[in-house]
Amino acid sequence: MVIAMRPSDLPEVRALDLFKSVGDEQFSTMMQASYLQTFPAQVELISEGDPADFLYIVVEGCVELFARANGRESTMGMVRPVGSFILAAVLKDAVYLMSARTCQRSRLLMIPSQNVREAFERDEAFARSIVVELASCYRSVVKEHKDLKLRSAVERLANRLLRYNADQGGSGRVELPYGKRTIASMLAMTPENLSRAFNTLKPYGVEVDGATVRLTDITSLETLAKPNPLIDDRKT
Amino acid sequence: MVIAMRPSDLPEVRALDLFKSVGDEQFSTMMQASYLQTFPAQVELISEGDPADFLYIVVEGCVELFARANGRESTMGMVRPVGSFILAAVLKDAVYLMSARTCQRSRLLMIPSQNVREAFERDEAFARSIVVELASCYRSVVKEHKDLKLRSAVERLANRLLRYNADQGGSGRVELPYGKRTIASMLAMTPENLSRAFNTLKPYGVEVDGATVRLTDITSLETLAKPNPLIDDRKT
DNA sequence: AATCACCATTGATAATTATCAAGACTATAA
DNA sequence: TTATAGTCTTGATAATTATCAATGGTGATT
Known part of the structure; x- marks a missing residue:
């Protein structure tokens, strides 16, 4: 399942809003610890309740975020290139609130949570980018919640x-x-x-x-x- | 309506997770620009769609966050002391997504958005606290959304x-x-x-x-x- | 105490949404 | 191609939720 490939060979990841102001040093440290893997369709990448081991970046393909409770299941969102998911769980070092599965064959960058948090501690610019990203995610969910309630x-x-x-x-x-x-x-x-x-x-x-x-x-x-x-x- | 009172006379605000690691300089700059006002019950403090002029902190009382669309209205959440609201809109310099009204007579600290953003730019520790706060808010809304969908x-x-x-x-x-x-x-x-x-x-x-x-x-x-x-x- | 406004409850009914079952269609692989 | 599994659609029905109307209660104010 692991496809050997250097995450650093990914200008599109470096160009992400989340990463583009990160210092070279922190960025390459993160990338060196990361995995770039290709998954077939319908693979469950993470399950809600699991500890947040990785921050995921969708480089190619499509990932569905969903949630389960009782017997039911509901799609919470879709992530397409180039987007990240479960940033909040990674930062809080908490468990995932949502599960994720590939919709298609997808190429994903997996950055160990520990490295994300270290870069967050060490790199001020990264911390600021994260704020902007989180604020955007937050507002998106609020909108969806309004959509559903109103x-x-x-x-x-x-x-x-x-x-x-x-x-x-x-x-x-x-x-x-x-x-x-x-x-x-x-x-x-x-x-x-x-x-x-x-x-x-x-x-x-x-x-x-x-x-x-x-x-x-x-x-x-x-x-x-x-x-x-x-x-x-x-x-x- | 304005009650003369120095916002700096508020150890409970300084003790907020959001502010406790802010440097003294940035904190007092923010506080000097802020207003501490007491509002009667049922005052509409902000309306969704308005530009985010202030970050609000509930020092005393209770504030209802709600949303309107078409003819309908829905309560999105409650903020009690000591909690903040609409941080995301302030940081993104965007319009409010939710409206807010006092449920009771309430004492609110209003920090001009501009000052929050300046402190965010200048004070690294503040930026990091904001990340933690935003990540928590984000996860709360996700939970509410799951509650409703499942x-x-x-x-x-x-x-x-x-x-x-x-x-x-x-x-x-x-x-x-x-x-x-x-x-x-x-x-x-x-x-x-x-x-x-x-x-x-x-x-x-x-x-x-x-x-x-x-x-x-x-x-x-x-x-x-x-x-x-x-x-x-x-x-x- | 009386008035008033507001809130909560209940009943009757309607609208919305879900469930179950069956059939039609589609895409894919043997 | 023919299976085959899955998805989509439709119908019949049930469950859930909303709306409308009326009533009783509560608390505030006068």
């Missing part, structure tokens, strides 16, 4: 479609980035309910054909969705 | 009662810390549904008398609630 399932779907449309150029033709099962779980609904929500949106110009969705009446869809930058904007 | 309303209530019981010494006699309207909103349900959820829990030894709840069969309640440290623990 909107119905149909509204969540409508807004998600509008977001995907914007992400993909705003042509009105949207490719769903994940399977419908996964999208349903992200939106906190069952697959059956997602199907029906798509039907509910038909009168608002939403035409579904497999993984392709055409939005033929954005105005009408927005009237229903009432998109809100304080929930939907990825940036701010 | 549990039914009755389960959320059962677990909340168990938490209150633990917070209050585990005697089985719980004083609800907020009005039922507010608790319902925190748990993402209507007041009517909360009433019914209490009734549903009656066979599990939950006896409600106004703001007092007696838990007479913790074992049975736990069997229903299935408390999970990865959702319910405030600490980790």
